[in-house]
Amino acid sequence: MKVVVKKFGGTSVASLNLMRNVALRVERALKEGERVVLVLSAMGNTTDRLIEMAREVSVSPVPRELDMLLSTGEIVSVALMSMILNRMGIKACSMTGGYHAGIITDDNYTRARIKYIEADRLKELLEEGVVPVVAGFQGVNENGDITTLGRGGSDTTAVALAVALNADRCEIYTDVNGVYAADPRVVPDAVRIPVISYDEMMEMAVLGARVLQYRCVDLARRYNVELIVKSSFYEDGGTVIKEVDDMMERSEVRAVTHNEDVAKVVIKDVPDRPGMAARIFRKLGDKGIPIDMIIQGVTKGDRSDVAFIVSRSDLQSVLDVADEVVKEVGAAGVSYNMDIAKVSLVGANITSDPSMPGKMFSVLAENGINIDMIATSGLRISCIVERKHINDAVRALYRAFNVYETGNE
Amino acid sequence: MKVVVKKFGGTSVASLNLMRNVALRVERALKEGERVVLVLSAMGNTTDRLIEMAREVSVSPVPRELDMLLSTGEIVSVALMSMILNRMGIKACSMTGGYHAGIITDDNYTRARIKYIEADRLKELLEEGVVPVVAGFQGVNENGDITTLGRGGSDTTAVALAVALNADRCEIYTDVNGVYAADPRVVPDAVRIPVISYDEMMEMAVLGARVLQYRCVDLARRYNVELIVKSSFYEDGGTVIKEVDDMMERSEVRAVTHNEDVAKVVIKDVPDRPGMAARIFRKLGDKGIPIDMIIQGVTKGDRSDVAFIVSRSDLQSVLDVADEVVKEVGAAGVSYNMDIAKVSLVGANITSDPSMPGKMFSVLAENGINIDMIATSGLRISCIVERKHINDAVRALYRAFNVYETGNE
Numbered sequence: 001m002k003v004v005v006k007k008f009g010g011t012s013v014a015s016l017n018l019m020r021n022v023a024l025r026v027e028r029a030l031k032e033g034e035r036v037v038l039v040l041s042a043m044g045n046t047t048d049r050l051i052e053m054a055r056e057v058s059v060s061p062v063p064r065e066l067d068m069l070l071s072t073g074e075i076v077s078v079a080l081m082s083m084i085l086n087r088m089g090i091k092a093c094s095m096t097g098g099y100h101a102g103i104i105t106d107d108n109y110t111r112a113r114i115k116y117i118e119a120d121r122l123k124e125l126l127e128e129g130v131v132p133v134v135a136g137f138q139g140v141n142e143n144g145d146i147t148t149l150g151r152g153g154s155d156t157t158a159v160a161l162a163v164a165l166n167a168d169r170c171e172i173y174t175d176v177n178g179v180y181a182a183d184p185r186v187v188p189d190a191v192r193i194p195v196i197s198y199d200e201m202m203e204m205a206v207l208g209a210r211v212l213q214y215r216c217v218d219l220a221r222r223y224n225v226e227l228i229v230k231s232s233f234y235e236d237g238g239t240v241i242k243e244v245d246d247m248m249e250r251s252e253v254r255a256v257t258h259n260e261d262v263a264k265v266v267i268k269d270v271p272d273r274p275g276m277a278a279r280i281f282r283k284l285g286d287k288g289i290p291i292d293m294i295i296q297g298v299t300k301g302d303r304s305d306v307a308f309i310v311s312r313s314d315l316q317s318v319l320d321v322a323d324e325v326v327k328e329v330g331a332a333g334v335s336y337n338m339d340i341a342k343v344s345l346v347g348a349n350i351t352s353d354p355s356m357p358g359k360m361f362s363v364l365a366e367n368g369i370n371i372d373m374i375a376t377s378g379l380r381i382s383c384i385v386e387r388k389h390i391n392d393a394v395r396a397l398y399r400a401f402n403v404y405e406t407g408n409e
Numbered sequence: 410m411k412v413v414v415k416k417f418g419g420t421s422v423a424s425l426n427l428m429r430n431v432a433l434r435v436e437r438a439l440k441e442g443e444r445v446v447l448v449l450s451a452m453g454n455t456t457d458r459l460i461e462m463a464r465e466v467s468v469s470p471v472p473r474e475l476d477m478l479l480s481t482g483e484i485v486s487v488a489l490m491s492m493i494l495n496r497m498g499i500k501a502c503s504m505t506g507g508y509h510a511g512i513i514t515d516d517n518y519t520r521a522r523i524k525y526i527e528a529d530r531l532k533e534l535l536e537e538g539v540v541p542v543v544a545g546f547q548g549v550n551e552n553g554d555i556t557t558l559g560r561g562g563s564d565t566t567a568v569a570l571a572v573a574l575n576a577d578r579c580e581i582y583t584d585v586n587g588v589y590a591a592d593p594r595v596v597p598d599a600v601r602i603p604v605i606s607y608d609e610m611m612e613m614a615v616l617g618a619r620v621l622q623y624r625c626v627d628l629a630r631r632y633n634v635e636l637i638v639k640s641s642f643y644e645d646g647g648t649v650i651k652e653v654d655d656m657m658e659r660s661e662v663r664a665v666t667h668n669e670d671v672a673k674v675v676i677k678d679v680p681d682r683p684g685m686a687a688r689i690f691r692k693l694g695d696k697g698i699p700i701d702m703i704i705q706g707v708t709k710g711d712r713s714d715v716a717f718i719v720s721r722s723d724l725q726s727v728l729d730v731a732d733e734v735v736k737e738v739g740a741a742g743v744s745y746n747m748d749i750a751k752v753s754l755v756g757a758n759i760t761s762d763p764s765m766p767g768k769m770f771s772v773l774a775e776n777g778i779n780i781d782m783i784a785t786s787g788l789r790i791s792c793i794v795e796r797k798h799i800n801d802a803v804r805a806l807y808r809a810f811n812v813y814e815t816g817n818e
Contacts, residue, residue, distance in 0.1 A: 053489060061495075069488035069489060079478035079481075086471045087467040087468075087470075099508055100554075144508055
């Protein structure tokens with residue numbers, strides 16, 4: 001018998017009526033012979049409301065207490081959903097992520113990582129034909145305190161349970177009907193990608209595609225869990241994320257992604273001595289701030305500029321660290337620019353085709369778009385452009401690389 | 410060092426501002442050298458809102474799921490309160506009733522009873538100078554599932570923790586400033602009772618004084634925990650509930666209580682054979698319906714009426730059972746009357762003074778109030794009167810028995 005983990009996000013359970021729709025979907029799946037494990041997020045904007053209350057009482061709430069508070073949102077969802085299912089005659093049992101579903105995490109409150117899962121009770125329930133309804137986003141540490149898994153945590157819960165239960169697949173239901181080859185708000189006729197590899201999906205997540213978090217795809221990849229992203233409001237569509245065998249020699253552009261949540265920071269006139277860059281980026285790394293696209297400028301005499309891209313939400317922390325660094329290494333100062341955005345081409349082996357980068361830069365140039373910084377990896381080519389040009393850049397690249405053809409394979 | 414359990418009800422933590430007031434109270438107590446354990450209810454009408462949602466998805470929600478749902482209300486309170494305390498520089502730690510505070514209950518969801526408390530973690534926290542902030546109203550059964558303790562459950566949590574921690578006293582903060590000798594809405598100058606015995610307080614709880622549940626006072630009595638009821642909005646006042654030594658020969662009226670949540674049920678023309686009454690009341694007992702003031706009427710031939718008083722909320726269930734009984738025993742039928750109310754005098758040894766009942770009945774008669782039924786116990790004399798006369802009855806009795814003098818001792 002097939003075991004399928006189905007995860008529904010906040011917009012899919014935002015009201016009792018929407019919850020009833022989810023329950024009907026579960027009913028259909030059971031009739032088709034699936035054994036279903038449900039994972040739910042908190043209803044609608046519940047988590048935001050709770051965070052707001054916490055901020056109202058404390059500028060920096062104790063992380064343990066914040067997790068205790070936030071965990072309640074998902075518990076409300078699973079208790080109500082279990083009532084709905086039972087009312088329909090479907091045996092269901094709500095479960096907190098930690099004590100009941102057995103998700104044991106480390107001690108990093110607000111961004112805990114799963115250490116292991118004690119899935120005995122889940123397995124028993126499945127054996128008995130009961131639908132476990134598991135609160136996503138949460139676990140419990142070995143001290144018995146409630147933790148939360150951070151952004152996209154419920155997706156991670158779903159994939160981790162799929163691993164622990166050796167499930168046939170993990171379905172992520174959300175408010176979009178899969179992964180698109182470009183943001184449909186920018187490219188209205190952007191095609192849905194029916195199948196994509198883990199690696200490509202991870203690259204897209206890093207580059208700003210919001211549909212799945214990197215971490216969740218990474219986990220699925222490592223344990224080879226077939227992931228499906230689909231809309232909770234439509235039957236058809238969706239994107240399958242799995243190991244794609246035939247991509248070894250393929251070098252197509254699968255998607256054009258863009259991200260406006262970026263800022264550029266420049267540390268000016270850094271003395272050109274060994275270890276200077278290490279000093280800067282170790283400090284930022286210690287604070288857990290992810291850095292993208294580091295460029296050390298052309299040396300002017302014995303000094304050079306160091307520029308890099310960070311997320312806008314991290315900018316203040318980065319500037320604080322940068323100020324320290326300036327003093328320590330004797331640089332001239334720090335500047336930043338928020339008036340930028342990042343556009344990327346994503347595809348397996350994309351940089352193994354030597355014509356790709358040149359073609360990308362030409363397309364942007366032809367459209368009068370200046371490139372400020374460039375970064376490449378095996379799976380992507382990214383350019384920093386002026387913010388006001390970002391939508392034009394996405395559209396021009398989408399057309400020029402015929403993404404709709406490769407997407408619709 | 411003194412250990413004090415302080416419980417704050419829903420109206421005392423209905424907003425973040427009110428929560429800050431509670432935190433200030435805790436701060437003062439700590440400065441005065443107390444070791445504080447906080448027990449909180451859900452904020453304001455949270456529990457009602459959750460119940461409403463549950464009713465919306467199911468007429469009779471699965472009790473296990475209902476408890477899972479309701480438990481979240483108190484968790485939100487304790488997490489926020491702990492943040493507030495920590496922000497003030499007071500070390501505090503929020504705790505769920507079950508997993509963290511160690512309250513282990515039986516399996517009776519929605520009205521679980523506490524079996525024992527594993528208080529090790531609470532004791533450790535107190536040793537370390539941390540304020541445990543415990544979610545009231547909830548526990549966990551031996552299967553690891555969340556249970557709730559039913560009406561007045563948070564008070565029970567507080568008293569039970571006081572027992573487990575061998576606390577010096579248990580303070581119940583609420584929206585009234587103690588226990589009054591009559592309902593101040595009926596008798597505006599009713600006096601506050603400074604000290605009252607457990608037995609008297611239990612009798613008052615049974616008779617409809619809402620300030621404390623019978624169960625919580627009973628628990629305090631059995632373990633000799635000194636209880637204090639006071640307002641969370643004022644400093645002074647309050648009522649101490651404890652073993653009162655000097656009451657052996659005292660026979661004063663401590664309070665006049667009344668209750669409008671009553672209905673009278675009459676089973677008519679019950680055959681006058683042994684075991685008939687047992688048959689009726691065993692059935693009601695099996696359904697957990699409490700009965701008050703049973704009266705078997707004067708026999709007419711070989712048949713007699715059986716009348717008794719129940720709570721209005723139980724009336725429908727009682728009538729269902731009564732209909733069955735009528736058929737089984739061959740009675741003539743069932744009638745009921747909701748147009749009644751109960752007024753009672755409460756005081757230790759009250760019925761040992763032979764003049765008391767007569768005086769009570771005279772006072773009512775002098776005020777033109779008919780008595781429908783009478784019941785007495787060692788601690789009370791109750792009369793059923795017409796509903797429209799209940800306020801007059803309370804006022805007349807309050808004046809006639811000089812309750813203000815005994816109250817204000």
